[in-house]
Amino acid sequence: MTGTDEHEPKWRRLPEERPQQILDAAIEVFGDHGLADARLEDIAKRAGVSKGTIYLYFPNKEALFKEMIRQTVIDQLEQTERDLVNDRGSATDQVRLFMRWWWALMRRPDYQRIHRLVVGELQRFPELVEFFWDEVIVRRQLLLDRLIQRGVDSGEFRPVDPTTAGRIVTSMFSAHSLWACTRFYEKQELTDEIVFDQVMDYFFHSLSPAAVLAVAAPGRS
Amino acid sequence: MTGTDEHEPKWRRLPEERPQQILDAAIEVFGDHGLADARLEDIAKRAGVSKGTIYLYFPNKEALFKEMIRQTVIDQLEQTERDLVNDRGSATDQVRLFMRWWWALMRRPDYQRIHRLVVGELQRFPELVEFFWDEVIVRRQLLLDRLIQRGVDSGEFRPVDPTTAGRIVTSMFSAHSLWACTRFYEKQELTDEIVFDQVMDYFFHSLSPAAVLAVAAPGRS
């Protein structure tokens, strides 16, 4: 069929890469349109394959969506753990380093897309929520826990529950990440750098041992 | 209710209420399924009208969606400003009061749904984003600004930019609101009350004047 003499590109389309090509295309298309509005045909086109080919690797649209979330998230997590610096320096510096790394990740367009999808559509897939909880929330929390606990132990931070503190700082970055891709940032002349510094400033202030005495016990109003 | 022996409701046909009936149904259905996955027929059924009736009041699905967002958001805002207490008591108490009121709003199921939709789908409607910015973000910010500035002036808070501080506390509640409707809360045995206290605790600590000296200047790592 392909003729007598091979003079084809050495390695054209490697079949082993197919699934990843499709997943990459899926990130973009699902990210831009959401699950329901994304068209398989667009994903196929962007992946450079035909519509039918997708079905060789994924049983249906929903499975493709879930696999895309799962795989993207896992990728990012594994990178996180791999990249995480050896514990050295002050807890403050460690936390700042970790969060800086993480903020950089959150600001990547592909993360943005996934994040938005997770917020918007994940509720409908309880299994994915489960997976997300176990693989993302818990693992990330464990990393932060360790760093914050160290700061508490060393007296850098006031004595807090590390899990709660981790959730607090995560919440700030998470919301800012969702806001960042709107025009709101331009209007306020915010940059990623400014936002990062602001969030870390407030976070570290909230952990300051000196602040403990100054804050009155919350009187229920 | 239906009278003594009326086999049919005495007063059907309340055209003035139709649009609101439909919008209420739309909140639920759009909230559960998103824009693309919501079926007009479900909205009609839930509103107790026929499919065609929706088109007497809204030109199409997208317009219904946008009007629903717009109207819900405006409702909530007007309530906010109407309910906002006269400024009395310490700034700390005032902020706590305001945020408590607001957190209660955010936890309402209808707000949850709208919030999720705003995050998930608003990007596709620039006009709505614009509207949201002007009517929600800015107005809410102005309210917070005033309260925080008072705390700064009175020495209750360290000297901060009120707008930034407002954004910080908003970010924490916003993210927690999105997380709250997942099962994560159950797993961590969090309640609305606990979360509220935690967030306010961290926020007020971060504003503590005593904390200023204690936090080292951020050294770029």
Add this chain to the structure above:
Amino acid sequence: MTGTDEHEPKWRRLPEERPQQILDAAIEVFGDHGLADARLEDIAKRAGVSKGTIYLYFPNKEALFKEMIRQTVIDQLEQTERDLVNDRGSATDQVRLFMRWWWALMRRPDYQRIHRLVVGELQRFPELVEFFWDEVIVRRQLLLDRLIQRGVDSGEFRPVDPTTAGRIVTSMFSAHSLWACTRFYEKQELTDEIVFDQVMDYFFHSLSPAAVLAVAAPGRS
């Protein structure tokens, strides 16, 4: 509701005129859009009544359509017969006069619309076709018959079957009438007057007694 003292217009909307108002509106709307594409709401609006009112006078859309055709056609016919001059002058002049009158009728916008509808949609209503045949075709033919027969009798025209001759001249005007509302006429710089003269010229030439000998017997090819 209407207040205490009557000072309403003396004779507002006379109920007896309702059907005609509706039929007039129907001519325009059906004429512009055809049966299927015409919307009852447009007809109602144009007639200055509500949609429901139409159903007080006509059982449904199709009946309205048929009645509109029927009534318009009858109107025109009765006018024709009423206006037809007493037979005086040469047959040529009589025919020319009759056709001139008729051509003027055909060029009226309302006739145009009806004509187009008759051609386009009448097939689907056999009863209307029947009616049309009896009331329009036959009656018109009878009028023409008389005039042409007189010309044959007087020797002005060659000896022809008047019915056939009537059909021939009718065909020419009918087609030209359909063509006249297109831009074709502009392109050829034709006016109603020119077309009328051309058609009559050819028709009278075809009836010229002198022409009889000149035309060879048709050799089947």
Add this chain to the structure above:
Amino acid sequence: MTGTDEHEPKWRRLPEERPQQILDAAIEVFGDHGLADARLEDIAKRAGVSKGTIYLYFPNKEALFKEMIRQTVIDQLEQTERDLVNDRGSATDQVRLFMRWWWALMRRPDYQRIHRLVVGELQRFPELVEFFWDEVIVRRQLLLDRLIQRGVDSGEFRPVDPTTAGRIVTSMFSAHSLWACTRFYEKQELTDEIVFDQVMDYFFHSLSPAAVLAVAAPGRS
């Protein structure tokens, strides 16, 4: 036909033929119901394909309609020009031959349908009108022009403007063609053959050189 024991057709899937299959079905269904009343599903069924398949080849209903008109008309024209006999014999014979060929075309059921649609609905599509003018009216006129001019030159016909004469004979056949599919023909016991002979008879009489002197100058009445 289907082979000896094949329970399924051996060769389905002939994509090259799809568009034509659909267009053929469209002629019938549009022809019977008009543009607005035709249902795509009927066309699909008649073409032996599914509803969706139509959309693989035509972007929407209107485009299908226009393409059907365009293609049918073009087909007929090309055939006309291809079939047109080499000029030989008398002009009278040539015209008769041409018109006979053309009348046969006009009497075909598919032409009838198209003709009716053209009259009834074409006004709404100015582009199609334009196309029709250029491709049909003008081209047909050019063919007739040549033949009639020859007759004038040879003295067979009286000195007329060939374009006008062509329009006159066209008008007669056109109207008769529209009338022919009604029951009027039966009632008058007309056949295609009789009508053809009648029209040609009147047309040739109207062109007779001998008739010139006999027809009085039209006196405006």
Add this chain to the structure above:
DNA sequence: GATGAATGAGTATTCATTCAT
């Protein structure tokens, strides 16, 4: 493996018709 033509269930939208007021 890969393709893309074909399918048809699913949905937004329209509009003739009804009927409570």
Add this chain to the structure above:
DNA sequence: GATGAATGAATACTCATTCAT
């Protein structure tokens, strides 16, 4: 009589999924 809000059947069009090649 008159209204116009309400209905829901009807229909164009989409797109995930299949399968012959």
